Amino acid sequence: MNCPYTTLPASSFWRQAVAERSTSELDPHLTARLRFGPDQRIASAGSCFAQHISRALKARGYNYYVTETAPGYLSPEQEERFGYGIFSARYGNIYSTLQLLQLLQRAFGGFQPADQFWTDPDGRVFDLLRPRITPKGFVSMVEAEADLKQHLRAVRKLIETADVFIFTLGLTESWVSKLDGTVYPTCPGCGSAGDYDDARYAFHNLSVTETTGYLAEAINLMSAANPRLQIILTVSPVPLAATMESRHVMQATTYSKSVLRVAAEEMVRRYDNVHYFASYEIITNAKNAGAYFADDARSVTPEGVARAMNLFFAHFTAESAGATARSAGDGAGKRPAAPSVEPQIVCDEDEFYRALAASRKS
Incomplete structure (x- = not known):
């Protein structure tokens, strides 16, 4: 039979790779082109x-690279509480590809936001691009600007000296300044620093392009700043908590995650x-039938994270030898899995929607 499909491995066929396997055997990867060791500098955002990735790297003894220390x-x-060590620098959550790009442009001197700081009625200053790094704000604009300058130096050092940079894509829905984007x-x-003003801020859902x-x-x-840098992209499996689009949040989630997955594929x-x-x-494959999500159908369970x-x-990593088939089952031949209770995840998005839900009840 002269058919090109006859020479393909089992991983190419749904029946053999998915339908006939248990959930604990499912592995959507083939051989990775990149392997890193415990001595390399691994950064993330x-x-x-x-x-979960940064915590796992630390727990397993890898060199999680932090350039902005407490x-x-x-x-x-x-x-x-002040945003140290959660990520490789004190930038907080970076949800969109535009947010990542603007952070890098600011660190390398290519972009200066026109609307970054907000002063509350008590005179405390907040960085709107990092709203949770100072829960009570900076005491003055001088302190805020000094902290920002130090932060951007740390980001630049991070990119210039890391060996591997892992970026988790999260959202396409964004809020932008009408002044300069x-x-x-x-x-x-909305649940964080700043005052909403529709003359100053606009909702924008990023397209695939x-x-x-x-x-x-x-x-x-x-890559220009660090030609030897290796980059790992991944897409967050966590659905949107809410959408500004005039459609069901499930449709909005499907759109957002599809766009992010396509973008990652294009880069690879x-x-x-x-x-x-x-x-x-x-986390989201049909075979799991939601087993890796909590009762809210959004939060990933400790078992899913593990x-x-x-x-x-x-x-x-070098743990790959013989570990794949066992990685979710009997625990033999691998390092400890995640604890049964995961530490609190620091999430700007969740803080926003908790505050929103409270205001809607009042």
Whole structure:
């Protein structure tokens, strides 16, 4: 029979690769082109789900690279409250590809936002691009600007000296400044710093072309600053908490995640130093039937996180030898899985919607 499909491996066929396998055996990866070791500098950024990767890297003894460290007098609880160590620098959640691009442009001197700081009635100053790093704000604009200058130096150092940069794409829905297109992690004034003003801020849902274009610009900028940098892209499996589009939130989620997945695929096809980790497919595939989501059908369970992280290390590190098939099952031959209770994830988006839900009840 002269048919090209006859020579394909089992992984190419749904029946053999999915239907005939148990949930614990499902693995949407083939052999990764990138492997990193415990001595390499591994940095990360992205949406809330990205924090699971940084925590797993630390827990397994890898060199999670942080260039913006906390003052020695802060306790571990205070460090987290002020945004230290959650990501490789103190930038908070980065949800969209435009947000990532603008952060890099600011760090390398190519963009200066026109509307970044907000002063509350008590005179405290907040950075609208990092609304949760100072829960009570800065005491003055001088302090805020000094902190920002130090932060951008840390971001630049991070990109110039890291070996691997992992970015988790989270959203396409964004809020931007009408003055100059500055993009914010959440809508100013909605559960966080700032005052919402429809004359100053606008909702914008990034298209496929925009999402892909901004991500390509970001990769070009990082690669120019650090030619040896390897980049791993992944898509958060967490659905949207709410949408500004005039359609059901399930449709809005499908659109957003589809666009992000396409953008990641385009980058892998376009750049030799870009790789993809299938966290989205691991958590949301039909075989799981929602087993890796909590009762709210949105929060990923500790078991789901453990499964995703075990596969991540199985494919991108030296732990890969023999670990893939066992990574969710009996625990043999692999490092400890995630604890039964996950630590609190710091998420600008969730803080926003908690405040919104409270206001709607009042």
